[in-house]
Amino acid sequence: xxxxxxxxxxxxxxxxxxxxxxxxxxxxxxxxxxxxxxxxxxxxxxxxxxxxxxxxxxxxxxxxxxxxxxxxxxxxxxxxxxxxxxxxxxxxxxxxxxxxxxxxxxxxxxxxxxxxxxxxxxxxxxxxxxxxxxxxxxxxxxxxxxxxxxxxxxxxxxxxxxxxxxxxxxxxxxxxxxxxxxxxxxxxxxxxxxxxxxxxxxxxxxxxxxxxxxxxxxxxxxxxxxxxxxxxxxxxxxxxxxxxxxxxxxxxxxxxxxxxxxxxxxxxxxxxxxxxxxxxxxxxxxxxxxxxxxxxxxxxxxxxxxxxxxxxxxxxxxxxxxxxxxxxxxxxxxxxxxxxxxxxxxxxxxxxxxxxxxxxxxxxxxxxxxxxxxxxxxxxxxxxxxxxxxxxxxxxxxxxxxxxxxxxxxxxxxxxxxxxxxxxxxxxxxxxxxxxxxxxxxxxxxxxxxxxxxxxxxxxxxxxxxx
Amino acid sequence: xxxxxxxxxxxxxxxxxxxxxxxxxxxxxxxxxxxxxxxxxxxxxxxxxxxxxxxxxxxxxxxxxxxxxxxxxxxxxxxxxxxxxxxxxxxxxxxxxxxxxx
Ligand SMILES: Cc1cc2nc3c(=O)[nH]c(=O)nc-3n(C[C@H](O)[C@@H](O)[C@H](O)COP(=O)(O)OP(=O)(O)OC[C@H]3O[C@@H](n4cnc5c(N)ncnc54)[C@H](O)[C@@H]3O)c2cc1C
Ligand code: FES
Numbered sequence: 001x002x003x004x005x006x007x008x009x010x011x012x013x014x015x016x017x018x019x020x021x022x023x024x025x026x027x028x029x030x031x032x033x034x035x036x037x038x039x040x041x042x043x044x045x046x047x048x049x050x051x052x053x054x055x056x057x058x059x060x061x062x063x064x065x066x067x068x069x070x071x072x073x074x075x076x077x078x079x080x081x082x083x084x085x086x087x088x089x090x091x092x093x094x095x096x097x098x099x100x101x102x103x104x105x106x107x108x109x110x111x112x113x114x115x116x117x118x119x120x121x122x123x124x125x126x127x128x129x130x131x132x133x134x135x136x137x138x139x140x141x142x143x144x145x146x147x148x149x150x151x152x153x154x155x156x157x158x159x160x161x162x163x164x165x166x167x168x169x170x171x172x173x174x175x176x177x178x179x180x181x182x183x184x185x186x187x188x189x190x191x192x193x194x195x196x197x198x199x200x201x202x203x204x205x206x207x208x209x210x211x212x213x214x215x216x217x218x219x220x221x222x223x224x225x226x227x228x229x230x231x232x233x234x235x236x237x238x239x240x241x242x243x244x245x246x247x248x249x250x251x252x253x254x255x256x257x258x259x260x261x262x263x264x265x266x267x268x269x270x271x272x273x274x275x276x277x278x279x280x281x282x283x284x285x286x287x288x289x290x291x292x293x294x295x296x297x298x299x300x301x302x303x304x305x306x307x308x309x310x311x312x313x314x315x316x317x318x319x320x321x322x323x324x325x326x327x328x329x330x331x332x333x334x335x336x337x338x339x340x341x342x343x344x345x346x347x348x349x350x351x352x353x354x355x356x357x358x359x360x361x362x363x364x365x366x367x368x369x370x371x372x373x374x375x376x377x378x379x380x381x382x383x384x385x386x387x388x389x390x391x392x393x394x395x396x397x398x399x400x401x402x403x404x405x406x407x408x409x410x411x412x413x414x415x416x417x418x419x420x421x422x423x424x425x426x427x428x429x430x431x432x433x434x435x436x437x438x439x440x441x442x443x444x445x446x447x448x449x450x451x452x453x454x455x456x457x458x459x460x461x462x463x464x465x466x467x
Numbered sequence: 468x469x470x471x472x473x474x475x476x477x478x479x480x481x482x483x484x485x486x487x488x489x490x491x492x493x494x495x496x497x498x499x500x501x502x503x504x505x506x507x508x509x510x511x512x513x514x515x516x517x518x519x520x521x522x523x524x525x526x527x528x529x530x531x532x533x534x535x536x537x538x539x540x541x542x543x544x545x546x547x548x549x550x551x552x553x554x555x556x557x558x559x560x561x562x563x564x565x566x567x568x569x
Binding site for chain 2: 048056058059061065110131143144148153156157159162183244384388390422
């Protein structure tokens, strides 16, 4: 594997994202004789699930923070020895263009010369997901971090956001995060989960078909039990307290629609809060190309793919969380299946089985953890909904009730919510809910990340994109 | 138990960065945000409208809450930048929309 850009090379396949899906795809594609560019914004391989300490940290036992570390170590080793794969690290792709070939536009840094393009015959989108945030009073205080962010900072930098960390929100990532934070020495006064987990009970046959998933969950549960961590179900953090840093949270019981039940509030002291409500597929590049999407059971937009992982756009494949959040094993299987389709080879039976089982499991999880319709009950009028532009819920509500806005797009134009640096990734789902419009519509982001103007200007025919 | 002990880390010698002029040590390979967390610092910017403190939120480059000025260049995401010896991180007030930087 070469670690550099080769602007002259015309690749058979460009893979965007070097997480489980992208790694498995690049490995399988090279095995089938394809010339592959594996492009990732990050410096290393692994994506979210296999995020690991920087090599200079000299971790002798990185597997302590991972399930399935061996799978990653083997993939990494095979890719390092694969002459057909170029790893283009530190390349953030901000647009994909279809001509005779695909042309990817990427940025590697702030200077005009940090622009790069990659040319390929076929394109696989394996860009993963980002966390869904539902705002509550105090969520902008320092020490409040995302559950996946706490996990990522721990896995890569071996650091904790505090000593006493409440873990809250909804979804399986909470258990994974709490389990590693506790193992790394943090006190976890509580895991606060909004659902009752009852949804799982209805899907027993699906659970039985996914023993590996069960084992992983059981391992987290055992570790949490060992550390004396309590799981509070049907509850939510309805306020974070503090002035310059979080000092505690108020937790309340929720009814079945996620409405806080008055009189059930309890205060828990902490110096950090790790919070998240599931994941949202990161699909901007494909949405800008007009790819069809589906709405998942938990109200997010994912790419629609066929049995061969092909999107509705010719020459564009997708694998992993971009097709709906389902975890690392599913991502690995879909990566392999996509590579076979690109190479025109029949799909391997093992991966077909894994995909079928894990997709069913994912649908079950999504339905179980879908936010209840009344969560907005804990959002006070002066809670900032948009962190970047500091737009309070009051402004969003007024845009709806007084100015007649009926969807997120109109609210955005009237209030600037979602117009800041993160391009609505943090507030998008919340704004959609508060505006009463449809949820699960894909957001439009013509540029998938901020691009220095000097680099934008170099792209032919893009004057409409540069301000 | 701490995170380094958990994974049996034996990092090389620490680097020193400057946070608003104060020396803070950073382990090799850690991001600037990680080095500040390890030092107990969780805020390094104030917001444009409310003047409220902010630090790292998403930890993976997506929220842009962790912006600060690094070696004179404003609006840098500290969760993405590896700490290098002598890096000067300065608290940032507000954020300039003038220059769209990565
Ligand atoms: C912050 C976070 C932490 C998580 N931690 C865990 C965990 O501890 N345990 C667990 O079971 N699941 C975790 N997950 C869930 C995660 O989604 C996994 O299920 C798994 O990593 C998904 O694999 P993937 O290959 O689909 O995507 P990912 O692993 O997310 O990989 C996507 C890759 O694409 C790259 N990328 C995205 N956009 C671009 C672009 N425009 N240009 C270039 N590169 C791009 C990213 O840098 C990333 O490396 C986490 C998710 C998040 C968001
Ligand atoms: S913490 Fe979100 S971008 Fe750095």
